[in-house]
Amino acid sequence: MHQPLSLFQLLDLRSFSNLWFWIVLAVTWSMASHWVLGVPYDMVLRARRMGGKAQQDLEEITRINVDRRLYIADRAGPWLVAALFFILSTCVFMGFWYDNEFSQAIFLLFTPLSLVWWLSMASARRIAAGEGQGDALHRRLYVHRFTTQVIGLAAIFVTALWGMYQNLRLAIFHH
Numbered sequence: 629m630h631q632p633l634s635l636f637q638l639l640d641l642r643s644f645s646n647l648w649f650w651i652v653l654a655v656t657w658s659m660a661s662h663w664v665l666g667v668p669y670d671m672v673l674r675a676r677r678m679g680g681k682a683q684q685d686l687e688e689i690t691r692i693n694v695d696r697r698l699y700i701a702d703r704a705g706p707w708l709v710a711a712l713f714f715i716l717s718t719c720v721f722m723g724f725w726y727d728n729e730f731s732q733a734i735f736l737l738f739t740p741l742s743l744v745w746w747l748s749m750a751s752a753r754r755i756a757a758g759e760g761q762g763d764a765l766h767r768r769l770y771v772h773r774f775t776t777q778v779i780g781l782a783a784i785f786v787t788a789l790w791g792m793y794q795n796l797r798l799a800i801f802h803h
Contacts, residue, residue: 644733644790644791645791645795645798653784657783660780661776661777664769665697665748665751665752665769665772666689667686667693667769669769671689672766675766683762686765687765690755690769691755695756698749701752712738720735736786737783737787740779744779744780747775751768751771754768
């Protein structure tokens with residue numbers, strides 16, 4: 629007789645052999661490189677190409693997002709950094725000391741994203757300090773996006789290598 633799947637069988641916490649983890653990884657980095665400081669990158673391209681109202685819209689939405697990020701960082705920044713370090717430290721300990729694959733996956737996903745968060749704060753401060761208009765804004769958003777894409781590419785590469793290693797290790801030693 630056929631047993632119904634339990635929740636743990638359905639969710640399968642062995643992340644590196646789970647298609648859902650790889651989909652989440654790809655979508656996360658796609659979104660991170662498309663939404664530059666909360667601004668969709670197609671707005672940057674349109675503003676550069678068309679100018680006028682598109683440029684005004686870009687400058688306004690960028691100003692709103694930069695002000696929002698800086699407000700949150702100034703109010704809760706130390707607490708957010710402490711929470712991030714606690715979570716990442718826990719993931720390192722659980723993932724690599726106790727060989728918990730889900731914790732390894734969370735660490736490999738959120739560590740490079742924390743670098744992007746730091747980059748976002750640096751870019752937001754530069755924009756607030758005077759790079760919030762015209763070509764200076766286009767350049768800052770382009771550099772931010774390009775750096776995010778490089779970090780994402782490196783993160784996907786390292787995660788793929790680690791995931792292949794984990795899958796091969798499990799296949800060789802458990803059969």
